[in-house]
Amino acid sequence: xxxxxxxxxxxxxxxRGAVDPGSSPLDRLRDAPPWTGVATVLAxxxxxxxxxxxxxxxxxxxxxxxxxxxxPLLLAIGATLLLTTGMIDLSIGSMLALCTMVxxxxxxxxxxxxxxVVATVLAGGILGSLNGVLVAKVGLSFFVxxxxxxxxxxxVAQLPTSGLSVPLSNERGFDLIVLLGDGxxxxxxxxxxxxxxxxxxxxVVLRWTNLGRQVYAVGGNENAARLAGxxxxxxxxxxxxxxxxxxxxxxxxxxxxIQAGSPxxxxxxxxxxxxxxxxxGTSFLGGQSSLVGTALGVLFIAVLQNxxxxxxVQTLWQGVITGSVLILAVWVDRVRSRGPA
Amino acid sequence: MTYDATTLVLEGVSKCFGGTVALNDVSLTxxxxxxxxxxxxxxxxxSTLMNVLAGRVVPDTGTVWFGGVELPPGDxxxxxxxxxGVVFQDPTVCPxxxxxxxxxxxxxxxxxxxxxxxxxxxxxxxxxxxSGLRLPVHKRLRDLSQDEAHLTDVVRLLxxxxxxxxxxxxxxxxxxxxxxxxxxxxxxxxxxGVACVFISHRLDEIFRISDRIVVLRDGExxxxxxxxxxxxxxxxxxxxxxxxxxxxxxxxxxxxETVLEVRELRSGIIQEPLDLRVGAGQxxxxxxxxxxxxxxxxxxxxGLRPRSGQVIVAGQVLAPRNVRRAVGAxxxxxxxxxxxxxxxxxxxxxxNATLVEAASQPMLRLVSRRKGHQVVASxxxxxxxxxxxxxxxxxxxxxxxxxxxxxxxxxxxxxxxxLLDEPTxxxxxxxxxxxxxxxxxxxxxxxxILLVTSELEELLTLSDEIIVLRxxxxxxxxxxxxxxxxxxxxxxGTAPSSAEASIQG
Numbered sequence: 001x002x003x004x005x006x007x008x009x010x011x012x013x014x015x016r017g018a019v020d021p022g023s024s025p026l027d028r029l030r031d032a033p034p035w036t037g038v039a040t041v042l043a044x045x046x047x048x049x050x051x052x053x054x055x056x057x058x059x060x061x062x063x064x065x066x067x068x069x070x071x072p073l074l075l076a077i078g079a080t081l082l083l084t085t086g087m088i089d090l091s092i093g094s095m096l097a098l099c100t101m102v103x104x105x106x107x108x109x110x111x112x113x114x115x116x117v118v119a120t121v122l123a124g125g126i127l128g129s130l131n132g133v134l135v136a137k138v139g140l141s142f143f144v145x146x147x148x149x150x151x152x153x154x155x156v157a158q159l160p161t162s163g164l165s166v167p168l169s170n171e172r173g174f175d176l177i178v179l180l181g182d183g184x185x186x187x188x189x190x191x192x193x194x195x196x197x198x199x200x201x202x203x204v205v206l207r208w209t210n211l212g213r214q215v216y217a218v219g220g221n222e223n224a225a226r227l228a229g230x231x232x233x234x235x236x237x238x239x240x241x242x243x244x245x246x247x248x249x250x251x252x253x254x255x256x257x258i259q260a261g262s263p264x265x266x267x268x269x270x271x272x273x274x275x276x277x278x279x280x281g282t283s284f285l286g287g288q289s290s291l292v293g294t295a296l297g298v299l300f301i302a303v304l305q306n307x308x309x310x311x312x313v314q315t316l317w318q319g320v321i322t323g324s325v326l327i328l329a330v331w332v333d334r335v336r337s338r339g340p341a
Numbered sequence: 342m343t344y345d346a347t348t349l350v351l352e353g354v355s356k357c358f359g360g361t362v363a364l365n366d367v368s369l370t371x372x373x374x375x376x377x378x379x380x381x382x383x384x385x386x387x388s389t390l391m392n393v394l395a396g397r398v399v400p401d402t403g404t405v406w407f408g409g410v411e412l413p414p415g416d417x418x419x420x421x422x423x424x425x426g427v428v429f430q431d432p433t434v435c436p437x438x439x440x441x442x443x444x445x446x447x448x449x450x451x452x453x454x455x456x457x458x459x460x461x462x463x464x465x466x467x468x469x470x471x472s473g474l475r476l477p478v479h480k481r482l483r484d485l486s487q488d489e490a491h492l493t494d495v496v497r498l499l500x501x502x503x504x505x506x507x508x509x510x511x512x513x514x515x516x517x518x519x520x521x522x523x524x525x526x527x528x529x530x531x532x533x534g535v536a537c538v539f540i541s542h543r544l545d546e547i548f549r550i551s552d553r554i555v556v557l558r559d560g561e562x563x564x565x566x567x568x569x570x571x572x573x574x575x576x577x578x579x580x581x582x583x584x585x586x587x588x589x590x591x592x593x594x595x596x597x598e599t600v601l602e603v604r605e606l607r608s609g610i611i612q613e614p615l616d617l618r619v620g621a622g623q624x625x626x627x628x629x630x631x632x633x634x635x636x637x638x639x640x641x642x643x644g645l646r647p648r649s650g651q652v653i654v655a656g657q658v659l660a661p662r663n664v665r666r667a668v669g670a671x672x673x674x675x676x677x678x679x680x681x682x683x684x685x686x687x688x689x690x691x692x693n694a695t696l697v698e699a700a701s702q703p704m705l706r707l708v709s710r711r712k713g714h715q716v717v718a719s720x721x722x723x724x725x726x727x728x729x730x731x732x733x734x735x736x737x738x739x740x741x742x743x744x745x746x747x748x749x750x751x752x753x754x755x756x757x758x759x760l761l762d763e764p765t766x767x768x769x770x771x772x773x774x775x776x777x778x779x780x781x782x783x784x785x786x787x788x789x790i791l792l793v794t795s796e797l798e799e800l801l802t803l804s805d806e807i808i809v810l811r812x813x814x815x816x817x818x819x820x821x822x823x824x825x826x827x828x829x830x831x832x833x834g835t836a837p838s839s840a841e842a843s844i845q846g
Contacts (some may be wrong), residue, residue, distance in 0.1 A: 224443075227421075228448075
């Protein structure tokens with residue numbers, strides 16, 4: 001407390017000015033893209049796996065890794081947008097489960113498959129907006145709100161079937177969902193195309209739309225955005241809504257992949273997703289983001305899990321690894337953003 | 342009332358923060374084409390007044406008028422629409438946006454939601470050119486120097502045809518070169534009919550740029566006069582006050598045995614080695630304007646700041662940067678910012694009163710409720726603490742009673758040295774008198790007291806010896822011969838600025 005008081009006194013304390021470029025290796029590192037670290041470690045890991053694990057470079061394995069990435073990548077795009085404005089949605093795992101149950105319900109009442117897809121995606125958008133309104137309009141902390149809806153959404157997802165999964169396969173038009181979640185068009189995996197397409201779309205929105213630029217403004221300096229007359233609360237609701245839509249899309253893919261609606265899936269996935277985003281160099285403090293980094297972060301975690309399985313590490317241990325990676329990523333972010341001492 | 346379409350009027354503005362009066366019925370009119378220099382010590386209410394103007398703080402009473410229309414309290418968008426802008430101390434910019442986006446923040450040339458980068462950069466470049474500055478509009482703001490970032494904020498406000506422009510200590514973090522550029526901009530804005538407010542602790546700057554000078558003290562407007570009709574010493578006297586309440590000066594005591602000795606102290610802004618001695622029963626006052634280093638001395642002695650030189654308490658040499666050792670050696674400290682550094686506002690009166698106890702006891706020692714209540718009870722009888730009940734949060738107390746708790750918590754410890762930083766900031770006259778008597782009584786009991794205050798009267802009547810600091814150097818050491826004029830002149834010094842001021846005046 002005293003320290004912060006000192007910094008405000010006009011005592012001529014040194015202020016953080018421009019860094020002399022290239023004056024030390026540390027400075028050069030700071031000018032490199034924020035995902036340099038994860039790209040380097042990823043490359044080392046992949047070379048290591050390729051050399052030691054003959055199965056790693058096979059087409060089957062790589063395809064599996066790529067398909068497994070689609071859903072985390074969709075979720076990570078939303079998390080990146082949120083983190084850019086300095087927020088996190090902890091409820092995405094529960095939201096995902098609830099959305100798959102919406103799909104199941106849609107087929108149950110006989111909706112045509114395209115409408116089921118739309119309904120599922122919209123359900124995500126509505127649930128996301130709910131979080132957004134509670135945070136931005138009601139003014140509660142994002143942590144409290146999304147921790148609360150994490151429990152609420154999970155619970156609501158379990159209500160219709162007492163927690164049981166709803167197998168889907170014979171429903172009319174379900175082929176469409178399977179195609180989206182698990183199919184191929186030519187050599188291309190549909191879920192991977194959807195996820196990568198969303199990534200590109202998100203990059204365009206962030207760079208070329210007014211909303212995207214406002215996201216950076218709100219995350220970088222909420223005060224400045226507000227003083228410039230921006231509707232900060234509206235931007236926050238929008239970001240939560242977009243995050244929800246992405247969860248909805250992910251839910252469609254998930255339903256097609258497991259061929260069921262399940263109230264139990266996605267528990268703890270928010271941890272994996274946030275770890276990937278932070279690894280990719282998006283700052284925990286808001287204002288800075290990198291979608292390229294996010295993609296690399298998701299790839300890193302996918303390859304890590306794949307590698308751990310190949311080397312024979314029990315699945316039970318993977319939480320230890322993912323959690324440690326998360327903490328490490330936040331620490332690196334801290335060190336990086338602290339700048340020269 | 343009728344006003345020019347761009348006259349801004351603050352009328353009868355008052356604001357309290359948790360028992361501390363920040364503004365008391367302040368009225369101020371800003372005319373187009375005029376620069377008002379706004380000065381006052383820390384906590385005088387300058388920033389609060391400008392935050393009310395900017396819509397960041399909702400006042401308890403009072404109205405902001407612009408061109409005869411009321412700007413609703415706390416409505417930021419109304420200020421944007423009315424073209425009223427404030428350049429705050431810390432620039433309100435977004436580090437990860439381009440400079441061009443920062444300049445056009447809030448009104449980008451978007452078409453149906455799509456961002457038009459080319460238009461944006463062109464418009465931003467025009468704004469930069471118009472201001473006569475050179476800024477790389479296509480760079481990310483993060484990659485600019487602090488100075489450039491700050492001026493980006495200024496260009497942003499100029500680009501949107503701002504009619505009322507406030508500079509809140511903008512020059513405090515600018516290098517000399519950029520201060521000159523800012524002055525050029527202010528002159529141009531003034532010629533353009535913009536109403537400007539210029540806030541700075543540097544009086545030479547104030548006198549150089551201002552047409553009118555307004556002084557705030559303890560939340561009240563105490564001087565509003567054309568710059569040509571006033572002088573630096575007069576402004577300083579108004580800043581630090583001269584309401585002699587008839588309190589007689591302490592009789593100087595003979596310095597007893599030296600309790601606190603400081604040898605060749607250097608820390609932060611204190612670049613020239615500083616020596617001082619405080620004897621038992623003595624009060625040594627440190628005067629100076631904000632930024633003179635007066636608080637730095639106390640913080641360095643207490644161990645909050647790195648320092649060189651020696652601090653000796655009753656023959657024991659204190660290690661630098663070690664608050665625990667300082668407390669162990671019998672040093673107590675009452676910080677300047679009571680709300681942030683002195684008290685845990687939401688915690689109870691008892692918890693705050695026994696904070697020093699809690700820090701000095703082993704971690705697992707059980708907290709004695711009875712003892713806590715004893716401490717508060719003795720504060721009631723000895724310090725005249727007025728508090729509803731011991732468990733109430735400190736937030737609910739008046740400023741004076743809050744300060745009694747900060748001071749009182751040391752008394753149970755019987756420190757040998759007490760460091761007081763602005764012990765009567767923001768408290769009412771009655772509580773001030775009580776704290777004065779308390780300081781007298783503590784000194785009489787043999788404590789060595791080092792006092793920092795921005796109020797001249799306080800400095801004069803409480804201290805046996807006075808050290809006046811200016812820009813980190815000792816400007817004067819005064820004993821019984823001290824007068825208000827002598828102190829004010831030492832505070833202002835004979836900086837090159839006074840020559841400039843007299844040319845302008």
